[in-house]
Amino acid sequence: MPPPIDPLPSPITSQNLLPFPARKPSSPFRDDALNALFKERMRYKRLTRNLSPTSFQSSGNPCMDFFFYAMPYTPLENVTELLRRAWAHDPLTTFKLICQLRRVGDAGKSDKEGFYTAVFWLHQNHPKTLALNVGRFAQFGYMKDLPEMLFRLLAGADGREDNRRDRRSRRRKELNRERVRTGSREEEMEKARELRKNRRAEMAKRVLERYYSDSNYRFLHDKISDFFAESLKSDIGFLNLGEFKKIGLAAKWCPSLYSSFDRSTLLCETIAKRVFPRESDPSYSEIEEAHYSYRVRDRLRKEILVPLRESLKLPEVYMSSNRWGELPYERVPPLALNTYKKLFEKHDDKRFSLFVEAVRRRREILTSRSLLPPEIISFQTEYAYHDRDTEKVREWQWKRMVEDLSKKGKLRNMLSICTPFLYKKPKGVSIALGLLTSELSEEPWRGNVINLSVNPQLHRIQGETLQEKIRFMEDMEFDCKIDFLKVFDRILDVAVAAKLEEEKMVKRLFVFCDLDFNETSANSWDADYASIERKYKEKGYGSSVPDIVFWNLTDSRLTQFSNSSPMPRREKGVTLLRGFSKDLWNIFLDNDGVVNPEEVMEAAIAGEEYQKLRGLC
Secondary structure (H helix, E strand, O other), X not given: OOOOOOOOOOOOOOOOOOOOOOOOXXXXXXXXXXXXXXXXXXHHHHHHHOOOOOOOOOOOOHHHHHHHHOOOOOOHHHHHHHHHHHXXXXXHHHHHHHHHHHOOOOOOOOOHXXXXXXXXXXXXXXXXXXXXXXXXXXXXXXXXXXXXXXXXXXXXXXXXXXXXXXXXXXXXXXXXXXXXXXXXHHHHHHHHHHHHHHHHHHHHXXXXXXXXHOHHHHHHHHHHHHHHHHHHHHHHHHHHHOOHHHOOOHHHHOOOOOOHHHHHXXXXXXXXXXXXXXXXXXXXXXXXXXXXXXXXXXXXXXXXXXXXXXXXXXXXXXHHOOOHXXXXXXXXXXXXXXXXXXXXXXXXXXXXXXXXXXXXXXXXXXXXXXXXXXXXXXXXXXXXXXXXXXXXXXXHHHHHHHHHHHHOOOOOOEEEEXXXXXXXXXXXXXXXXXXXXXXXXXXXXXXXXXXXXXXOOEEEOOOOOHHXXXXXXXXXXXXXXXXXXXXXXXXXXXXHHHOOXXXXXXXXXXXXXXXXXXHHEOOOHHHHHHXXXXXXXXOOOOOOOOXXXXXXXXXXXXXHHOOOOOOOEEEOOEEEEEOOOHHHHHHHHHOOOOOOHHHHHHHHOOOHHHHOOXXXX
């Protein structure tokens, strides 16, 4: 029986959750630009760390707490506690959020470690729910997640890290033996072989004991075996019919015979027995179990995995046989292209370079899908300096997007504060949204943007082409602080000079940057806001004080150093947002910059794939 769950979870506080920055990536800064940005910004992070409220302030809805606080850098102990509370509140929503935690790409968090922590908790408390949805988990992440689940359940929550330490320890011992070898090389090799044999036998014994003694583990193991077996049988059927495009990736992610996954889970044997059951061949009925296992494992390799992997044209097949000149780059997944990029350049530079150039040109000319504003700007800043065709395509896409949004009356009379001093993705978002709001507004706000500075100015964006406008915004002066009182003074100056009516005043002021609100404001916000309200009233615009939407575009690699809540929330005159995603952008656009936290969570798990989750128990 699973442990009892509190029917009414108590509020989340800093006392029952660990400090936020406890989990660190193995390599947090992969490029010099991000490292430099981190050093520049940490000074402000330290200043505000003790001034900000705890980052774990409950929304009152445990599912929302899990959605917004279970992030790639959240301590795993906190993930478990947030999960426990959320499940007690709403199991189905929580289960969808677990899948969204693992989901790869922009639509999910791609948090592998957090997901496996949730899997461990599910297996302990709701094992049938976990087992009945293994196929769905593979769709949100990778099929490789399934054998990894079994490995971690067998090895314990820290099994993967323990396994790495064991490998490092064995390597050190081997090096030491090289230095102080006393016997012959043959004797040393024989001892090593015997040690490996004994270790593998002990591992297999433990796996079998767990399989036969733990019904929950056995149920999960069998469901994963069933999933791989059915997928492989389906794929081999498509292969035999010549329907190559219908072949899935089961053969790619199914453990290879004698691989570490095979030895640590014995998964290949149970898969092979499902693909080739005893009744499938009369000769199997008369042989012993060990011989039957050996024969079907060998058939799984020869008749299923090898031909399917060959048909998938997996890069590893060509690389391992040194057939670089035959490698079909168009069939290589994007992640593998990035992983093996240096090897491709080393062994097949000419063909690989031609392939990359062809893909780039195809992608730049493609106009069939709707791009987000930051995507258009990012392509423009990355490629347009070298490619006139790309510049023309992006120019057309940008104009079409502005026209469509303008007809719908979106983001009218909004004004943006932005800074170009950001690393790649946030920089594109900041420039794109600042430029977009300027072009959707009416005079006198149309074509204007404000620089993030202690001495902010209202800038009329210069340039005829999109590229020229981007360059202008990149060249604006900026600081790490902004004087909001001066910003509102500039707005009032324009309004008074133009004798604007209240309905034509700036409705909302957007701030796009990479710092938290209390880090960016040069003065006390309470004092500034009181002065702003007073000045607006004195000038006859007392009912038209615009709200600020402060959008922190911080990359997820830096969220571990922030004390602010990742949850959209309201303060006096300010809405605070964090991060950037397609879902958040759509909500932002649909509601003219007003973002409701519940809508953000619901949009993230609204896809059809989430509705197919089954068997909560």
